[in-house]
Structures are given as C-alpha cells and as structure tokens.
Amino acid sequence: MTDLNKMVETLIAGDRRVLARAITLVESSREDHRKSAVALISLLEKKSQKQAIRIGLSGTPGVGKSTFIEVFGSFLTDCGLSVAVLAVDPSSARSGGSILGDKTRMTLLARNPAAFIRPSPSQTHLGGVARRTRETVAICEAAGFDVILIETVGVGQSETIVSEICDIFTLLLAPAGGDELQGVKRGIMELADLILINKADGDLKDQATRTCADYSGALRLLRKRAQDPEGFPKAMTISALEKDGISDAWKVISDLVSWRQESGHFELNRSEQSKFWLHEDIRYQLLSILDKDPIKTDLLEIAEEVASGKKNLALAANEILKEISIKKGELG
Amino acid sequence: MTDLNKMVETLIAGDRRVLARAITLVESSREDHRKSAVALISLLEKKSQKQAIRIGLSGTPGVGKSTFIEVFGSFLTDCGLSVAVLAVDPSSARSGGSILGDKTRMTLLARNPAAFIRPSPSQTHLGGVARRTRETVAICEAAGFDVILIETVGVGQSETIVSEICDIFTLLLAPAGGDELQGVKRGIMELADLILINKADGDLKDQATRTCADYSGALRLLRKRAQDPEGFPKAMTISALEKDGISDAWKVISDLVSWRQESGHFELNRSEQSKFWLHEDIRYQLLSILDKDPIKTDLLEIAEEVASGKKNLALAANEILKEISIKKGELG
Numbered sequence: 103m104t105d106l107n108k109m110v111e112t113l114i115a116g117d118r119r120v121l122a123r124a125i126t127l128v129e130s131s132r133e134d135h136r137k138s139a140v141a142l143i144s145l146l147e148k149k150s151q152k153q154a155i156r157i158g159l160s161g162t163p164g165v166g167k168s169t170f171i172e173v174f175g176s177f178l179t180d181c182g183l184s185v186a187v188l189a190v191d192p193s194s195a196r197s198g199g200s201i202l203g204d205k206t207r208m209t210l211l212a213r214n215p216a217a218f219i220r221p222s223p224s225q226t227h228l229g230g231v232a233r234r235t236r237e238t239v240a241i242c243e244a245a246g247f248d249v250i251l252i253e254t255v256g257v258g259q260s261e262t263i264v265s266e267i268c269d270i271f272t273l274l275l276a277p278a279g280g281d282e283l284q285g286v287k288r289g290i291m292e293l294a295d296l297i298l299i300n301k302a303d304g305d306l307k308d309q310a311t312r313t314c315a316d317y318s319g320a321l322r323l324l325r326k327r328a329q330d331p332e333g334f335p336k337a338m339t340i341s342a343l344e345k346d347g348i349s350d351a352w353k354v355i356s357d358l359v360s361w362r363q364e365s366g367h368f369e370l371n372r373s374e375q376s377k378f379w380l381h382e383d384i385r386y387q388l389l390s391i392l393d394k395d396p397i398k399t400d401l402l403e404i405a406e407e408v409a410s411g412k413k414n415l416a417l418a419a420n421e422i423l424k425e426i427s428i429k430k431g432e433l434g
Numbered sequence: 435m436t437d438l439n440k441m442v443e444t445l446i447a448g449d450r451r452v453l454a455r456a457i458t459l460v461e462s463s464r465e466d467h468r469k470s471a472v473a474l475i476s477l478l479e480k481k482s483q484k485q486a487i488r489i490g491l492s493g494t495p496g497v498g499k500s501t502f503i504e505v506f507g508s509f510l511t512d513c514g515l516s517v518a519v520l521a522v523d524p525s526s527a528r529s530g531g532s533i534l535g536d537k538t539r540m541t542l543l544a545r546n547p548a549a550f551i552r553p554s555p556s557q558t559h560l561g562g563v564a565r566r567t568r569e570t571v572a573i574c575e576a577a578g579f580d581v582i583l584i585e586t587v588g589v590g591q592s593e594t595i596v597s598e599i600c601d602i603f604t605l606l607l608a609p610a611g612g613d614e615l616q617g618v619k620r621g622i623m624e625l626a627d628l629i630l631i632n633k634a635d636g637d638l639k640d641q642a643t644r645t646c647a648d649y650s651g652a653l654r655l656l657r658k659r660a661q662d663p664e665g666f667p668k669a670m671t672i673s674a675l676e677k678d679g680i681s682d683a684w685k686v687i688s689d690l691v692s693w694r695q696e697s698g699h700f701e702l703n704r705s706e707q708s709k710f711w712l713h714e715d716i717r718y719q720l721l722s723i724l725d726k727d728p729i730k731t732d733l734l735e736i737a738e739e740v741a742s743g744k745k746n747l748a749l750a751a752n753e754i755l756k757e758i759s760i761k762k763g764e765l766g
C-alpha cells in the first residue's frame with residue numbers, strides 16, 4: 103500500500119512514466135494486479151478533485167480521424183490545455199499492431215509534452231474494454247489532464263461504451279454525395295452531441311456543406327433530449343487539413359459543457375454513468391458464469407436446437423438454468 | 435396432459451374461446467400455470483407448421499394508430515386473410531384501462547370474425563412482457579392466423595422487444611412542419627423497415643409529402659442492412675382516414691416478405707431471434723436474483739454511494755457480488 107500511496111502522489115504531480123505504469127496495471131488481467139488497480143483508483147479518487155472534459159470521438163476509417171486528433175489536440179495544447187488521447191478498439195485483438203499504429207499516425211501529438219497518447223490494448227471482451235477504458239479515464243483525470251479524447255472506430259458496441267464514459271459525444275464524418283449511403287451505423291447518430299463533417303476543403307467543400315445540411319435535417323427529426331440546449335445536437339463542417347473550423351468546434355463543445363455544468367446535467371450525467379457502470383459490472387460478472395464450461399458448451403448446443411426448431415425455447419432455457427450454481431463469495 | 439392435447443387440437447381447429455384461454459394461461463404468473471403454458475407451446479410447436487407474417491407497428495399517441503389498424507386489418511380480412519392484433523404496452527400497468535381501451539378503439543375489427551384483438555396485460559417487467567408477447571404470437575401462429583400485428587406505443591424498450599419478435603417493423607408517423615421536431619425516439623428509426631406517414635389527406639397532404647421526403651432522406655443516410663433489398667428501408671405516405679395507400683403499404687410489406695423468404699433472410703431472422711430470446715431468457719432469469727432482497731436493497735444503497743462519489747465503483751461491485759449464492763436447481 104505504501105507503494106500505491108507513492109504512485110498516487112507522483113501521478114497527481116504529473117509523472118508520465120508513473121501514469122503509463124498505472125494504466126498498465128489497470129489493463130492487466132492478473133488477479134494481484136487487479137487488486138492493486140482497484141486500490142489505486144480508490145486512492146486516486148480520494149486524493150484528486152480534478153475534473154476533465156471527456157470527449158468521445160467516433161468515425162469510420164478514412165474520415166480523417168488521426169488528422170483531426172492531431173490538429174484538434176495541438177489546438178488545445180496551444181490554448182494551454184493538456185490532452186490525453188485514449189483509444190477504444192475491441193477489434194485490435196484481431197487486427198493487431200494498433201500500439202505502433204497509434205503513435206505513428208499522430209506524430210506531432212506524440213512528441214507534444216502537454217499531450218499523452220495511449221493506444222487500445224488487445225482485449226476481446228467488451229466488458230473488459232469498458233472497464234479498462236473507464237479506469238484509464240479515471241487515472242488520466244486524476245493525473246490532471248484538462249481534456250480526455252476517447253476515440254473509437256465504430257465497431258460493434260464500442261460507441262455505446264464510449265458514450266457512457268464521455269461527457270460529450272462527437273461523430274466525425276466525410277462529405278458524401280446527395281444519394282450516397284454514408285454508412286453511419288444505425289444507433290450511432292442518436293448518441294451524437296456534435297456531428298463534424300470533415301474535409302470541407304478544396305473540391306469537397308460544397309459537398310461537405312450539403313452533407314452537413316442533410317445531417318442537420320436528420321438530427322432535427324429526432325426527439326430533443328433534456329441535456330441539450332437549443333440547437334443541439336448540432337452538425338458543422340470542418341477541415342482538419344486546413345485547420346478550419348477547429349476553434350469553432352472547440353467553442354461549441356465548451357459552450358455545451360458550460361451549459362450542462364450550469365444546468366446540473368453535467369454532474370447528473372456522471373452520476374447516472376456511475377450507476378450504469380456499477381450495474382453493468384455486477385451484471386457482467388454475474389453473467390460471466392454462462393461463459394464457463396460445462397454451461398457454455400451446453401448453451402451453444404441447445405441454442406442451435408432452438409434455432410432449428412427442434413427444441414422449445416422455454417424448456418431449453420430451464421435446462422440451462424437448472425445447471426447453474428454459485429457459492430457465496432465465489433464472485434467478486 | 436390430456437387436457438393440453440385437447441386444447442391444442444381445438445386451438446389449431448380455430449376455436450377462439452380456447453385461443454383466449456390459452457393466452458390467459460401464458461399471461462399467468464402462477465407457477466402451475468407457467469408449467470402448463472410451457473408444455474402447451476411445446477406441443478403446439480410440434481403440431482403446427484403454419485407461419486404467419488408478423489408485423490410490428492410503433493407510433494406515438496395521436497398519429498392515428500387505432501384508425502390505421504382498423505383500416506389495415508379490415509383491408510387484410512377483405513383480402514381473405516385472418517388477422518390477430520396484439521399490444522405491447524409496458525406502461526399499461528400504470529395507466530390502467532387499456533383492456534377496455536383496445537376493444538373500444540377498434541370497434542369494426544373487434545366485431546370482425548376474421549380478426550382477433552388481444553390487449554396488453556398489466557405487467558411491469560419488460561422481461562415478462564417480452565415472454566408473454568412472444569408466446570402469444572406463437573399461439574396465434576399455431577391457431578392459423580395469416581397476419582399478426584404487434585402494436586406498441588413507443589415507451590422505453592418496447593420497440594426493441596417488438597422488433598425482435600416481428601418479421602417486419604413499421605413506424606407510423608404524423609405529418610410535421612419543416613423544422614418541427616417529430617419526436618421520433620432515438621433508436622426507433624433504425625429499427626424500421628417501413629415508415630408510414632399517416633394523415634396524408636386534406637390540409638395535411640402537402641405536409642405529409644414533405645415529411646415523407648425528410649424521412650426518405652434520413653433513411654438514406656443510414657447503412658444498408660443485408661436483409662434489405664434495394665430501396666429499403668422505405669418511407670411512404672398513407673391516409674387511414676381516406677383508406678388511401680393502404681393496399682400499397684400491404685404490397686410493399688408482402689413484397690419485402692417475399693424477397694426475404696426467397697433470399698433466406700426470413701428464416702435466418704427467425705432463427706437469430708430464437709437464439710436471441712434463449713440467451714435473453716436465461717440472462718433475465720439469472721439476473722433476477724439481483725432483484726431479490728437483501729441484494730436488491732444493498733444494491734440500491736451502494737449505487738447512491740457510488741453516484742455521489744463516496745464509494746469506489748469496483749469495490750462496490752465486489753461487495754455485492756460476494757453476497758450472491760445460487761444452489762443447483764434453484765433457477766429454472
């Protein structure tokens with residue numbers, strides 16, 4: 103525990119080497135590391151009162167996400183703010199190489215002393231990715247960062263995870279022709295506080311303006327949320343390449359944050375997120391007993407029988423449920 | 435079991451009184467009723483090969499849902515098809531009176547011998563509502579109905595439930611002015627196969643056409659799904675009042691059904707739905723131990739401590755998880 107206390111002190115003092123070590127601890131699946139990680143975060147929460155602005159950023163490959171983060175991150179550090187960039191990529195376990203990828207695709211920011219980039223670790227379970235990201239955010243917040251950018255690639259449910267961790271959710275899109283399918287995953291548009299149409303430069307400028315109008319229209323068709331002031335969610339054009347609209351985007355984000363802080367929605371959202379993750383963590387760990395043999399194998403087999411109509415659903419469910427047993431203290 | 439065998443025979447023969455009794459059995463929470471219900475459905479599945487077209491219909495109050503169901507249902511029975519109308523309304527437990535409501539708001543269809551209307555029972559748990567609706571659909575399908583309309587009011591997660599039960603999901607909307615918020619719940623548009631803009635009559639006709647164009651545009655911005663032929667999801671105008679566009683809507687629906695049947699997506703979707711519900715049922719019943727005291731009360735208390743920042747999330751989760759115990763055979 104003395105070790106942890108020291109770690110907390112140097113972390114809050116801004117030591118980047120300790121920050122990286124703390125995150126590695128959080129990412130570890132070893133049981134003793136896990137215990138230390140929980141203790142560390144619990145200590146950090148007691149010691150640090152600092153609140154960062156947590157911005158979620160989603161966008162499919164090709165929309166210019168790396169360029170945007172480089173330019174947006176550098177803009178923020180020029181304003182005197184410190185920035186941490188985290189990635190949520192449940193697919194990196196399969197594709198591999200994202201650790202090298204992250205640092206080489208944001209070379210400017212990687213060398214910037216006011217910025218910190220942490221790539222996504224290889225993890226297959228979404229529950230694990232969620233916990234790791236949440237805890238890394240907590241550590242970066244305690245370490246004093248002003249802005250935490252949480253980037254995701256638009257695979258599966260990673261957007262939902264990010265939206266339940268961040269204060270502001272941003273969607274980055276490329277300009278598209280009038281009738282062209284933009285490929286926005288169903289369900290992502292609804293999470294966005296701000297849609298940024300990138301590449302509003304050169305030949306694509308007009309197209310970006312039209313795409314922006316399309317999304318503004320689509321956003322108006324959705325129900326207004328309590329945590330939104332007039333005019334939100336909003337769509338706007340930017341050009342990361344020409345550094346155009348970057349300060350405007352930051353103004354929109356910080357205005358929205360101020361509005362939510364004053365109206366109480368900012369704190370309310372964080373409280374709701376904490377409750378959500380408490381329930382999710384408990385559910386996730388309770389449900390994890392379904393992933394263990396012999397139940398896992400039985401469930402796979404019985405699911406095929408139900409799908410093909412050979413077995414009744416309710417009877418099949420009962421067969422599996424009857425097998426389950428948990429001893430007090432076994433979980434947790 | 436002899437009783438159940440007789441019930442199955444008369445049910446498949448088309449006895450409406452027995453149909454109503456079977457549904458009541460499925461809705462009961464008494465343990466012996468539950469056992470009979472499971473046995474009944476298992477028997478029905480073995481005896482009946484009939485497949486209905488299951489159409490989900492969502493729309494907020496005021497869009498003309500009752501009028502549409504009356505007119506659409508009557509159109510189908512005029513075509514020689516039998517129709518069952520089921521309602522999914524998790525809120526009816528609170529608002530009350532929906533049992534009377536359903537039959538009085540669709541007086542024509544209620545007297546139609548080729549139609550069967552079953553209002554939503556009072557149930558608070560979404561898991562219960564989902565199971566009851568799924569099983570009622572199975573019974574109606576075995577009873578030989580050609581089309582099953584599953585109506586929902588757009589409260590909470592009821593649309594997700596309906597979309598995982600039906601073959602085609604339809605969203606009914608009213609015309610809206612250009613900039614007016616339509617109040618479509620985020621996440622519902624993404625479920626729709628077909629958006630029907632109702633009230634395309636009289637003064638509202640032009641407005642309905644414009645609203646339809648808006649939604650067509652918004653739908654084009656979403657990613658194409660494998661189970662959709664060219665041009666889907668689709669938006670179109672109708673007038674339930676003037677019985678305009680009703681046969682067109684049916685043509686669009688039955689063409690989509692044919693396309694999916696021929697491409698294999700229809701069966702694939704049903705298989706996936708079965709698997710989904712098997713896992714959901716098992717998860718729901720496993721997680722239900724969190725709703726029992728003392729865990730329930732402890733969880734409520736600890737969630738407030740986490741929300742206010744008094745307690746660390748991971749430590750709180752572990753405290754709850756350590757309490758959990760399940761004996762083999764206790765569930766199911």
